[in-house]
Amino acid sequence: MNNHGAQKLAGKIAVVTGGSSGIGLATAKRFVEEGAHVVITGRREKELKEAAAFIKTNVTAVVGDVSRLEDLDRLYAVVKEKHGHIDILFANAGAGTVAPLEVATEAHFDQTFDVNVKGTFFTVQKALPLFKDGGSIIVTSSVTNVLGTPGFSAYAASKAAVRNFVRAWTMELKDRQIRVNCVSPGPTETGALQKTAGLTADQAKQAAAEYALQIPMGRWGKPEEIAAAVVFLASDESSFITGIDLPVDGGLAQV
Template sequence: MGSLDGKNALVTGGTAGIGLASARALAEAGAHVFLTGRNQETIDAAVASIGPSATGIRSDVSDPAQLDAIVDAITAHGGGLDAVFTNAGGGEFATLEEVTVEHYLDTFNRNVAGTMFTVQKVLPLLNDGASVILSGSTSASRGIPSFGVYAASKAAVRSFGRTWAAELAPRGIRVNTLVPGPVETPGLVGLAPAGGEKELLKNLTADVTLGRIGQPNEIGAAVVFLASPASSFMTGSEMFVDGGEVQT
């Protein structure tokens, strides 16, 4: 028996990288997983790779009007929701001099508003004792040149984790922030200029105590831990899975 047998889980941005690995890990632990994405083709491919334990939902979390599709799919399936991983988000490099209003709004709409309104929207579906897992970033604990807006957005998400843990405690709902270090995903590699992918990964590895880049399945294992009863006495926490990047 899996640690999440009979449970329902939601992973936003679940079609690639950390999101897909987490959705797969949750399904392997016994959960039925609802995964979201913005492109129907990648959604279908993700669902096919997981199998009948997955349901794909086309939804852009930065647009609150599209969140109803998530609620409708989970409601139609029945059983409420036992775990949420707000993985959808992202950002691009821009120095203070380069930041534009569009860059700021896009980053905060995806990472901050997208996280807040997703959790708010599914709140009535959350079963008592459910687990909410927010996607943090080591950049919120460091001063990385050209990544200020993204780091600030993730610091806001970390703050949500503390507040929501207190607000939802009466229902036994736990809220924790998962903080990956550099993980080899299309999103991370995509930050590099053309031809500079290997150099980017090499530079990121230099800051990791374990001397290597993380893999998506390693983050997926941590998501299962936070979603399962194994983490039953954790809430309001910031859990680093970063290879020691900001710990040493």
């Protein structure tokens, strides 16, 4: 809970994609604690309902896949009907599976780019008519946007693409005083490694422990630690910050 006096996002309307788990869920919960009303979306209805129950208050859940434009239209129709406008958008939905170059399939490539690149592009485009001038857009990239990560080349390239969207959109939206930034998590304890990488629980645990040795802080990040950075970028605390990539990675890509 925020114990530092006034809530940072009092009365704001926020939309979070990929809001049913991990970083999206942790951030949506923080947004509500900071006084915002949040609309979360995600593909999995059961998990999305559980996420809304976990957040408890000031939350609306809309099932949808960001790579399907009709789902985005439905999401924003709900936002418009319920709230009339948007102040904060956290375009966070992402997909990533391990696929070495030699064996990667077209389906792997297409899914990665459909969700991470096309999905992010149209999530932001379709939000604009509802956006209040002076709002804040935050996109989830990844420290892989600057690292060579074997087995993750399509994913890393997709995250470099959204980092560049942030640069262009900063310029395109500056006359509306809409700030656009990205946050780049390092390895984060979201359960995604086990779910999407096709590893057994033991393999995932071992891989995580090995990866932690490469991180200067010696551990993985927690979703709440990424959420704190997103709250900063969403709030007036970052009023003179736009176009940046804020790594929250325990130093992984910094040294």
